[in-house]
Every structure is written in C-alpha cells, then in structure tokens.
Amino acid sequence: MLSFASMSNRTIWGLLRWGIPGFGALILVAMWVMGTANMRQDKERTEAEAYRRSDASTQAYEAYILRALQQIDQLEGFIAENAPLTDSDAALTRLLAQALQHQPNLSSLYVTNEHGDIVAVALRDGKATATGSAKDRAYFQVHEEARWRGLYVGEPTLGRVSKSWVIHLSRARFKADGSFAGVVVATVNPGFLVDFYNEAQFGKRGLVSLTGLDWTLRARRSGERVWYGDRAGPASLAPRVETAPAGHYFAESRLDGISRFIAYRVISPYRVVAYTGLARDEVLAEYEARRDRLREFLVFATGVVLLATGALTLLVLRLHASRLRAAAAEDRFQAASDAQLDPFFMLSVKRAESGAPGDFVCEHANPPALHWLARERAQVVGQSALSLVPKDLRPHLREVYETVLLTRGPLEEEFSWHTKQGEVRRVVQQVVPVSDGLAITMRDITQTRAKEELLREQRVALEHNERQLLAITNNVPVLISYVDRDRTIVFVNETHRRWYGSTWQTPVGKKLFEHWSPAVQEERIPYVIRAMGGERVEFLASRETVDGLRTLQSIYVPDVDADGLVQGIYMLSFDITDFKRTEAELSNLLYRDTLTGLDNRLRFNELLPQALARAKRSSKGIALLFLDVDRFKHINDTHGHAIGDDVLKKVAKRLRQVVRETDMVVRLAGDEFILLLEELGGPKESEAVASKVVAQFRTPLSLGTISLPVTVSVGVAYDDGTGLSGKALLQMADEQLYAAKAAGRNAFSAARY
Numbered sequence: 001m002l003s004f005a006s007m008s009n010r011t012i013w014g015l016l017r018w019g020i021p022g023f024g025a026l027i028l029v030a031m032w033v034m035g036t037a038n039m040r041q042d043k044e045r046t047e048a049e050a051y052r053r054s055d056a057s058t059q060a061y062e063a064y065i066l067r068a069l070q071q072i073d074q075l076e077g078f079i080a081e082n083a084p085l086t087d088s089d090a091a092l093t094r095l096l097a098q099a100l101q102h103q104p105n106l107s108s109l110y111v112t113n114e115h116g117d118i119v120a121v122a123l124r125d126g127k128a129t130a131t132g133s134a135k136d137r138a139y140f141q142v143h144e145e146a147r148w149r150g151l152y153v154g155e156p157t158l159g160r161v162s163k164s165w166v167i168h169l170s171r172a173r174f175k176a177d178g179s180f181a182g183v184v185v186a187t188v189n190p191g192f193l194v195d196f197y198n199e200a201q202f203g204k205r206g207l208v209s210l211t212g213l214d215w216t217l218r219a220r221r222s223g224e225r226v227w228y229g230d231r232a233g234p235a236s237l238a239p240r241v242e243t244a245p246a247g248h249y250f251a252e253s254r255l256d257g258i259s260r261f262i263a264y265r266v267i268s269p270y271r272v273v274a275y276t277g278l279a280r281d282e283v284l285a286e287y288e289a290r291r292d293r294l295r296e297f298l299v300f301a302t303g304v305v306l307l308a309t310g311a312l313t314l315l316v317l318r319l320h321a322s323r324l325r326a327a328a329a330e331d332r333f334q335a336a337s338d339a340q341l342d343p344f345f346m347l348s349v350k351r352a353e354s355g356a357p358g359d360f361v362c363e364h365a366n367p368p369a370l371h372w373l374a375r376e377r378a379q380v381v382g383q384s385a386l387s388l389v390p391k392d393l394r395p396h397l398r399e400v401y402e403t404v405l406l407t408r409g410p411l412e413e414e415f416s417w418h419t420k421q422g423e424v425r426r427v428v429q430q431v432v433p434v435s436d437g438l439a440i441t442m443r444d445i446t447q448t449r450a451k452e453e454l455l456r457e458q459r460v461a462l463e464h465n466e467r468q469l470l471a472i473t474n475n476v477p478v479l480i481s482y483v484d485r486d487r488t489i490v491f492v493n494e495t496h497r498r499w500y501g502s503t504w505q506t507p508v509g510k511k512l513f514e515h516w517s518p519a520v521q522e523e524r525i526p527y528v529i530r531a532m533g534g535e536r537v538e539f540l541a542s543r544e545t546v547d548g549l550r551t552l553q554s555i556y557v558p559d560v561d562a563d564g565l566v567q568g569i570y571m572l573s574f575d576i577t578d579f580k581r582t583e584a585e586l587s588n589l590l591y592r593d594t595l596t597g598l599d600n601r602l603r604f605n606e607l608l609p610q611a612l613a614r615a616k617r618s619s620k621g622i623a624l625l626f627l628d629v630d631r632f633k634h635i636n637d638t639h640g641h642a643i644g645d646d647v648l649k650k651v652a653k654r655l656r657q658v659v660r661e662t663d664m665v666v667r668l669a670g671d672e673f674i675l676l677l678e679e680l681g682g683p684k685e686s687e688a689v690a691s692k693v694v695a696q697f698r699t700p701l702s703l704g705t706i707s708l709p710v711t712v713s714v715g716v717a718y719d720d721g722t723g724l725s726g727k728a729l730l731q732m733a734d735e736q737l738y739a740a741k742a743a744g745r746n747a748f749s750a751a752r753y
Contacts (some may be wrong), residue, residue, distance in 0.1 A: 020316065024309030025605050028302055035298045039291050047261065050278050051248045057076070057201060057276040058246075061208060062265045064196045065274050069267075072169050073151040074673035075099055076184040080173035083111055083184070089119050096122035107166060111173070116140050121180070123161070132160060134185065143172035151271050156228040165190055167218055167230060190228040194221035205258055205279035213241070213271045220255070227255060241266055241273060250280075260505050269316050277456040340417040340441070343369035346373035347385050347438040349405065354418030357402055360385040360438070372442065390418055401438055404431045414445070456589075475659045479552075479573040481652055482559070485532065485566060487512045499545045499575075524554075531556035531569045540576075551577045593667040595654035597643060604666040604674060608726040611664075615721040622721065625690055626733035627714040630745040635708070643703055647710060650701045658692050674733075683718040683752045690714045690748035697746075713740040714748035 079099055086092040096109040100122045110121035116135025117714060134140040136525070140156065142148040153412075154168035166187040175181045197208040209220040214649070215238060220227040222731045236251045241264070248263035260277030267274055325706045346364035350355050365380045373380060373388055386394045396415070404411050410432045417425040426449045430441045479499060482491040489507045507515040516524065520543075537556045542549055557570040591603035615622040629635070629651060636644040648671060655665050664676035675693070677686055693714055700707040715737030717729050739749035 015307065020312045021309055022685065024305050027305055031301060031305075032298060035294055039294060042290060042350055042716070043284070043287055047250075050261040050283040051263065052274055052277055054248055054261050057278075058248075058263040058265050058274060062267060063277050065193065065210060065267060065270075065272070068105070068192075069151060069153070069169070070105065072188075075103060076151065076169070076171040076186060077110065079109070079184045082676075083173055084176070084181075090119035093122060096120055100124060103186070105188055107162060107187045107189060109182050109184070109186050112140065113180050114144075114180050116144075116182070128296050134183070137168065139168040139170040139185060139680060140183055142168060148172075148178070151270060153212060153218060153272055154540050155212070156213075158219065158456060159187060162187075167193070167228075185546055189221040191221070193219040194226060197221045199223075201277065203279055203282040205252070207258075207260055207262070207275075207277035207279075209277075211275075213266075213272050213273065216375045218272065222256060222258070225256075230255060237264065237275070238275065238732070240264065290444050340366055341368060341371040343440075343442045345369055345385065345438075345440040346434070347401070349438075349442060350435055357405060360398075362388065363437070367468065368440075372444075392418065398454055400429075400431060404433050404438060405436075408433050408444050421714045423665055452579050459504060477575065479571075481507075481571045482568055483528070483569040483571060487528065489515060490568070495679075499543075499547075499550075501546045525557055527554070528569065531558050532566055534558050534560065534566055550575050551580045552577055588649055596667050598648055598665050598667045598673075600653050600666065601668050602659050604664070604668070604676070607664065608676065608730075610725070611676060612719075612729070615678065616723045618679075619721045621682060621685070621718060622729075622731040623675075623686030623689075623716060623718045624729050625675035625677070625686065625693065625714050625716055626668075626730070626737045627675070627693065627712045627748075628737065629671040630711045631711055632742075635710070639706075639708070643706075646703050647701060647708065650703070651697075651710070651712070654696045655693065658689065658696055680718070683720075683750065684718050687717050687748070687750050690716045690750065694746065694748055711746035713737060713745045715740055716751045718749035718750065720752075 018327065031290045045596055051273045052062065061147050076288055079095060082095060083092055092111060100109050100317045102108055105363065106124065108123045109120065110118050112118050112134050116133045116137075119130050119135060122352050123422050135144075136158075139152055142152055144727065150171065152168075154170060156165050158164070159166045169186045169188065169192050170183045172183055193210045194208045197206070199206075202208065207222050211220075212216045212218060216233055217228055217230045220230070223382045233736065235477050236249070240247055240249060245266040245268070246264065248261065250259065250261055258281040261280065261283060262277040263274035264273055266272075284359045318486040344364075347360045348363050350359040351359045361571045362380055362383055362385045365377065370377055370380060373386075380388060386398060389397060393415070397704060398415065398623040400411060412428065412430045413430050419425065419529045424446075425444050426446045432439045432688040470709060473542070478493075479488060479495045480491075481496070484490050487514065492507060512528065513521060514526070523541060527539055530537050536558065539554055541552050541554060543552055544550075552573045553576045554574075555572045557572070559570060561567050568615065591600060591606075593596070599603050611622060614620075629647065632644065632647070635647055650669070651671075651673065652665065655675065659665060659675055659677070664674075666676065667673040668674050675689065676691060680686055693712065697711050700709045715733045715735065717732035717736060719729055736749040736751050743749065
C-alpha cells in the first residue's frame, strides 16, 4: 500500500510533467493574441494617419486649384468688362497680350463674338490670326445657352492651333443691354492642374486629380504619368459627393489598378472635385515591415518557448528517473555500508593472566585490506595481526595499539611501510578503540606525498617567477595595479612612484574610495562596477603627475576564477599623452584648410549631421549661408593667383568677424565658403547675418600696394528644426546663391523650410 508521502511525490512529479508544457502553451497563446492585437492596432493607426494626410493634402490641393482658377476668373472678368471699351480688334488683341503676361501658366487667350467667331487672340509662343469659330465648342455653347454662370472649366480637348491637349477656361461677356456678346477663353495645359503633385508628399504611386461633376477627368497624375479626358469612375466617387461635399474613402483605381486612401473636396463655384490619394502599398510599407519583424520575433519567441518548455520537461523527466535511481542506489549502499575503499581491519585482544595485552588477532579484513597484504582471507582472519606486518614495524605498532587501549582515545599517525618488493610506502594509520579491540584504517599516501613535494618545488619555482615578473612589471612604462572584490588595492607596481613621486604613500591596503579623490571616484567607479560584473572596459582619463597633466588609457580586466566568479580587477594605465598630441596635430591637418585656416569640407561633412540632430532635439533654428566671391576668376586672371590667395585669406578673416564664436566658418572649395549658424530664434536672424556678410565687403580689400573692391553673393537656407537632411539644406542654400547672383550679385537670397 502506497504511503501518503509517496502519493504526494507522485502528484508533484505528475504536475511538473504536464504543467510545464501547459504553461508553455498558455504563454504561446497569450503572446500570439497580444502580438496579433498589436499588429491590428498598428494597421488601424497607419490607415487613420493615411486618411489624415490625404485630407490635409486635398485641402491644400483645393486651395491651389481655387487660387489658380480665381486668378484666371478675375483676369477673364477684367477682359470681358474692358473688351467693349477697345476701339478695334487690334486693341483687344493688345489687351489680351498684356493680360497673358500676368499669367505665365496660360497658353493662350482669345475672345469671340456672340456668333462664336474669334475676334482677338494672344498666344504664349508666337502670333496667331484671329480666325476660326468656337461655335461648335462646348465651352461656347454652355454660355450661349445661359447654362453656366461664371468661369467654366471645360473638358480636355485637342487645340486647333496648338495641336496639343488643352483645357478651355471660359467666361461669358455681355453687351450693355445684357445680351450675350461672346466668350473670353483661356487655355492651359492639363498638366498645370496637377503640378501640385510632388513625390515627397505623395510617394511614387500617389494621386492628384481634378474632375468635373460630369465625371470627366480634367487632369490626373500619379508618379510621372498624367491622364486627362477619361471617365473618373463615378461609381465610387459620385455617391460620396452626393452625400457630403468633402470626405475620404478607400478604393482601387480602374485606370491603373492601384488601391489608395483617397480624400476629396468639391469646389462648388467651378463644379469640379479635387481629390488626392496615397497608395496603399506605400502607406503600409513601414507597417508591413514592422508586422514582419513582429512575426519573426513571435516565431523566434515561439521556438524559444518550445525549446525551453521541452528542455524543462525533459529535465523533469530525467530528474524523476535520477530520483528513482538514487533510491535504488541508497538501498544498495545500505547493504554495502560495511565496505570501505581503504584497508580496514578489526582486531581483538588476547590478554595474559595479568590482564595485560598479549597479542592482537585479526577478526575482519575487507577486500582492500586483503589486497594490501597480498593474501587470501583465510591467511589473514584469525591470525596474529603483528605477524602480518614487516618485522621492523612490529615493536612500534604494538606500542601504538597498547597506548590506544590504555587511553581509550583514537590515534592517527604516519609511518613508512617497506614491502617485500623493496618499495617504501608512506601510510597513514587511524586506530580507534572498539570495546576490547581496535578498528584500524590504513591509507596509502605515497602518491599524495609525492604530489606535495612536486607542489613544493613548483611553489619555489613560482615564487622565483613572481620575483622575475615583479621585476618586469616594475620596469615597464605602465601603471599596473590589482584590486580585489572588496575594492581594496592589493598591488601596485613601481610605475606608481615614478608617476606620482616618492612623497606619495603606497596605496596598497587602502580602499579605492580612500585612495581616489571624489572627482576621480565619480569618473572611474562606473568602470569599476562594470569590470566587477565581468566586463573588460577601456576608457581615457587625465591625471596630474610629476610630469604635469597626462592623458592615460586605462584598461580594467576582470580576474575570473574557474567557477566564473570575479575575484578582482587588473588595472592597467598607459601614458598616451604624446600619442594624443600627435593625433591632435594630424586631426588639425586633416580638418583644416591650409590656406585660410578655416574648417574644410571634410570637417563640415562630419559636423553638419550633428548640428541638424541638435536642432531637431532642441527645436531651435539652423541656417546655412552658402557664399562665393563675385567674379573671382576675373580677379585671378587679372591679378594672378597669389593675389587671389590673399583675397581668400582676407575674405576668411572678415567672415570670422561677422559670426559668433560658436558659429562655424568653412572653406568648401575654391572661392566657396559656408557659414553654419545654430541656436537661431527665427529666419530673420540668419538673414540679418547674411546682410552683415554682404555689408562687410563694401570696404575694398587692402592687398599690399593695391586696394581691391571685392563683393560676395550669399544664399541662405533656414530650417526650424524639422529634421531636414543636410543634403537638402545645402541644396536650398546653393539654389539661393544662384538666385542672388541672378539678381545682380553683391546680395543675398533666402529660403525657409
């Protein structure tokens, strides 16, 4: 019948056997449920952000279209009101030509009479004769039939004069009595209506489109491709426009098969719909990357959980089997508890009539004892114990045995045993009184003593090596010390005295906090903690020595024992002052322009990303001033390169006088310079600096015996910490430099992002 303890053990082992896999399965289910929920929420956030971006883009596009159409509407209204005031068609043509100059996006302007005949025309490129009729055109008919008030945005058609696709923007004109007098028509390239598209905002597969409420595309752009004249797919857009004048939805385009997040806004005055869209695959690209990484993590974590669960389950099974084996081994051990590995004897005492010990008889000898004596059991048991040992030992052993019997206390001794084979064994004997007898255990320690002798010899050799090592460590130009796990300094070499002077007391035996000043502790204790954790650390520090302030490279190496425990730290410090001085000189040569002494392009390329990152973190403004010397080539050609070099040096000197000490002045190449301004409160500060730069060169440069007038042109690019890339900021500044030169040089031009 099983005991309660046995049943409890079986229950516990059963719970462990099946509970661990069950717990692992529970972890996997929870992990995947939370991971799936996270992916779903991430997708919903991404889609919501896409709709928000589309709404904002469509609102901006609506404003762009409204502004363009209102300008054209006002222009045509002006022409319609002033056309009757012209005394001839030629005067009207001149009016159209003047109006066309104010609208660079228009291809042509022309006016018809009430019959549709063209009476005046002006073209952007070239001249045209006012001939032909627009009576058959829809844009004429809607006004003639009074079906339209205001500006009419016509469908894309093939121009009869330009032979290219255009959109007619028409407006009716009336006589003094209010009767229809014809139309004023402007033509534009359909692409003008979708120039709003840019890849940075909409991606490579986004969408910008303008369609009429007749559901005919006026213009549509996605990437580099432009559509016009197609049907706009009223099945998806029309029902939504009827419901609300603005909104968003998700749909797949029938024109290019791309699914997009679309936002639309109806521009009621012109009966058109502006809408933009973001491609689903571009919107969800980052989400899908995050989703894939999460899935990979979940798969990896699943593998880890399965592996851990399997390993733990296997360990439980093995532990249970080991427990069963241990129980069986315990039973066997109980049966063999009398057996020992060392020779073991039980002796009884034969006493004389006087009661004094007479002889000692062997009552029991275990197998190792029989092997020790090289005899069979019958030759040992029942025999005189003293007769079994070498003759030279008998007097000594009799004395020992009698002493133990007399004192009734255990005794342990070591002696030599000379065998019949001529060997000498070192033996440890333990004699314990047992009733009126003795229990004797012997152990051969010959090899142990030989090993001890070997260890002694090795210790002597080690001490010799330590003395040699100490002599070496005391004569190398490296400060070597050892700190134990309690942060007590155990050793320092002679370099400590050479660096810090003979007046310094030896730090051996002191705690680090006693030896180091508070400043040194604050600097180095974090590295000590890391090294005590088993990490090898390196760092640079400066210390005052008898030779002055020196730069030290310190290396802390953990002393790890065989069990993986850190027992202390080896501290090595190298004086790298000369190396650092050389390194600084090389760095100066690498990052300094040799002619002007300014930072060079390489230095600028390294520091610009850091400055942009600081601006983004602090939300402070940053500006690039890109400038060059006006007509510098003429200076070189006229006065020679030596004068040109002097000009560049003078320019560099004046630039340093304009900016703050914290600003960066760079010679980029040739006569090109850059000023990098940080911590700006707004774009006006950068423009003020640019103005000071231009003003700085109103005074001619004094170059030896000549006075040379020199001016500069400056391009200013400002960013308020939005995270603009260095390449983009530099490009903006370059473009503004060209704008300043185009404006006549000796000036600056600014752009803001």
